[in-house]
Amino acid sequence: MLNFSFQNSTQIHFGEGQIAKLSRVIPQGATVLVTYGGGSIKTNGVYDQVAAALADHTWYEFSGIEPNPTYDTLMQAQTVIHERKVDFLLAVGGGSVIDGTKFIAAAALFEGEDPWDIIAKRAPITAALPMGCVLTLPATGSESNPAAVVTRDGHKLPFRNELVRPAFAVLDPAVTLSLSDRQISNGVVDAFVHTIEQYLTYPVNAKVQDRFAESLLQTLIEEGPKALADDTKQDLDVRGNIMWAATLALNGLIGAGVPQDWATHMIGHELTGEHGIDHARTLSIVLPAVMKVRQSSKQEKLLQYAERVWQLVEGDDDFRIQRAIQLTEQFFETMQMPTRLRDVNLGESDIDRLINRLTQHGMVKLGEHGDITPDISREILTTALA
Secondary structure (H helix, E strand, O other), X not given: OXXXXXXXXXXXXXXXXXXXXXXXXXXXXXXXXXXXXXXXHHOOOHHHHHHHHOOOOEEEEEOOXXXXXXXXXXXXXXXXXXXXXXXXEEEEEOHHHHHHXXXXXXXXXXXXXXXXXHHHOOOOOOOOXXXXXXXXXXXXXXXXXXXXXXXXXXXXXXXXXXXXXXXXXXXXXXXXXXXXXXXXXXXXXXXXXXXXXXXXXXXOOOHHHHHHHHHHHHHXXXXXXXXXXXOOOOOHHHHHHHHHHHHHHOOOOOOOOOOOOXXXXXXXXXXXXXXXXXXXXXHXXXXXXXXXXXXXXXXHHHHHHHHHOOXXXXXXXXXXXXXXXXXXHHHHHHOOOOOOHHHHOOOHHHHHHHHHHHHHOOOOOEOOOOOEOHHHHHHHHHHOOO
């Protein structure tokens, strides 16, 4: 196991009806800005629950944070913050809203000239507004980690800083019952690939992290299809297990003391930035290709994955690995996700542009070994064609 330091200070309030706790977990004297997306929280009852919980607080709202939140939209919140003297942010939504709110929090107190430098130039964040969140779409794990992704002019780029880690997160599985099948599928696959990125690398004898990761993968494989099935899609236990698995997939626990990959995500970001494809749908396309191209360097963990997650113990090494990859693709397809570039109407002619964007963004040494060059990324994308 590698050396590590681990701390997660986000307080989790899990379960039905927990939105009411906002009245106690947000400081009484705080002036709150509630951030959200397209307005679905006003039709599914979440907005009313938040409003009731904030009845004794002074609060305002900022809506319109889109999927893959954009810099221009997020900067519009700064006017409200400064005019209303907002000193606490409450993100109500999925990962995009929470990510966007993290950037809003950092930009509000940024001392430089251009807040985009936080992302583009890795400018230091020395202060940020405190924030909490009400999760409505389990997927990214952003509710309890210090990372976010923001888009500007088609460039989707990440940043992270402990100062934007949410102080608390409310996880009420009941609020996910109104999600569309596409949102459910995206969330399950996003959480699955987050887990894989921290697990499917090379062995370092991190038995606890490995077994935690394997349990999350198995949970998502078992519960994901149930959330799409007519007879179980309203089951709160199913939704609760998915919600908690998605949080644990990226709260730092399973990634402590182990090598991490993230090549699938970095390549996927370019598919989103260039073609507007849902984040999780880029991951379901890219991950199987990464497994195939990187089979040799990932062989030991691929065999462990095959045995422990898919119970594959018969046949030679190559057979078990290929079967595990095939079962992974079948799981994605069961979740109604694409697994090939052709599934999203892309072909060989689109690859050059994607490789150019990776190079432009400095993504030239990807993977757990830092040896996925643009040429190997090209091989991965070419493999994703067939």
